[in-house]
Amino acid sequence: MPTKPTLLKILDILALIMLGVSTYFALVKAPTELVMGQVQRVFYFHLGTAWTALLGFLFASVLSVIYLVTKDLRWDRYQVAAIEVSLVFFLITIALGSIWARPAWNTWWTWDPRLTTAAVTELVYVAYFMLRQGIDDPDRRARFGAVYALLGGISAPITFFAIRLYRTIHPVVIAGSNPEAEGGFSMTADMRTAMFVALFAFTLIFIDLYWNRIRLGDLQDKVEQLKLKVMM
C-alpha cells in the first residue's frame, strides 16, 4: 500500500491549525454584532462552508463533462470525492444557517429562494448517491453519475431563478442590498478579517479532505480489483 504523501500530511496539520485559527478569529477576535449579538458569529463558518461546497458542486459538474468526454474512471473518482465532501459541507452550511435564523428570523426555516435552492441542491446530490448505490457495473455507475451530476448542476441555478418569483428575506452581506432582507449587517474591519480567515481556512480544509477522499477512492478501487482477482 502506498504511504501517505508528505505534502498531504503537512496539509492535514495545516488544515487543523487553520480550523483553530479561524475559530479563534470568529469567536474571540471579531467584535460582537450590535443587534444580533453572539449568534452572528455563526456567519463566518456559514460563509466558509457555503463557499467551498458551492465551488465543489460546480467543480463536480465540470468533472462530469470531462468524464463523459474521456471515459477515464479516474475522473469519476474525483467527482464522487468532490460531491461527497461538498454534500457534508453544505449540510453544515444549512445547519449553521438554521441556528442563526432561529433568533434572527424567529424561525428555523423559511421557504426563501436561497434556503429552498439549498435544500433542493442537497436533495439532488443525495439522489445522486442513491442512484450510484443501485448500480453494480463501475462503468455504468460512472456514466449515470456523471450525467445526473451534470443535470443537477444545471438545474440548481435555474431553481434559484425560479424561486426568485417568490420574495426573499435572506440578507446579502457582500456586495448587495435587499430592502426586504432581515438580519443584514455591515462589517467592520475585524469582521472582514475573520471572514477572510474563515474562507481561507475552509478552502484549505476542503482541499485536504478532498485529497484524502480521492486517496480513499483509489484504495477502494484497488481493493475491488484485488477482490475480483481472488474470485477468479
Added chain:
Amino acid sequence: MADNIRKAAGKSVITNQKFSTQPTGSFIKAVSAIVWKDLQAEFRSRELFSAMLVFSLLIILIFNFALELDIKTRQSVTAGVLWATFAFAGTLGLNRSMAIEKDRGCLDGLLLAPVDRSAIFFGKVISNLVFMLIVEAIVLPVYSVLYNMNLFQPGLMIVILLGSIGYVAVGTLLAAMSVQTRTRDMLLPILLFPVAIPVLLSAVKASSGLLAGVPFEEVQFPINLLIAYDVIFVAVAFMTFENIVEE
C-alpha cells in the same frame, strides 16, 4: 484535364448532397417509427393510459379531501393541484414506458437498429409527451366540471404544453437511467423531482397567474423561464442520452 476535374468535383457534390439529405430523412422516419410503435402498442393494450388516467383522477379526489377544496381555496390552489397531479401521473407513465422496453428486451432491439441513438430518445420523448397530453386533456375538463371552473384558456394550454415538454424530456432520460438500476422504478421520482423543480415552480406560478386573470406581462417571466428550461434540458438530455443506453 480541367473538364475531368470539374466533372469529378460535380460528382462529389452530388454524392455529398445525397449523403447530407439521407440522414435527416431517415432520422425523422426513425423517430416517427418509434412513436408509432409506442402509440400502436398502447392503443392495443391501453395499460399505460388507463393507469395514468385513473391515477390522476384519484389524486384529484385525494386533494379534494386533503385540502377541502371549497370555492375560496380553489381559486388559490387549483394550479398547484393540477401540476402535482400531472407530475405524479407523469412519473407513472414515464416509468412504465421505459420498463416495457427493458422487460421484454425491446431496448436492446432498438439499440441494435441502425439508427441514431438520439432518434430513439426523441421517439420516446414524443410518445411520452403524447400520453401525458392526452391525460391532461381529459383531466382538465373533468376538473372544470367537478369544481365549476373554466380552465380552457389559451394561455394555460401553452403553459401546460411547455411544462410537459420540459418534464417529459428530463423524465425520459432519467427513466432510461432508473430502469437500469437495482431499485428500478422506485428511483425515478427521487431522481426526477429535484431536477424538475424549476419546471413545476414556474408552471404553477404561470398557471395560477393566468387563472387569476392577471395581465400577461406578469406571467411573462415564469413563461420565459419555462422556455429556457425546455431548450436547455432538451439539449442536455439529447446530448447525454447516448451515455445512458450504451452497453
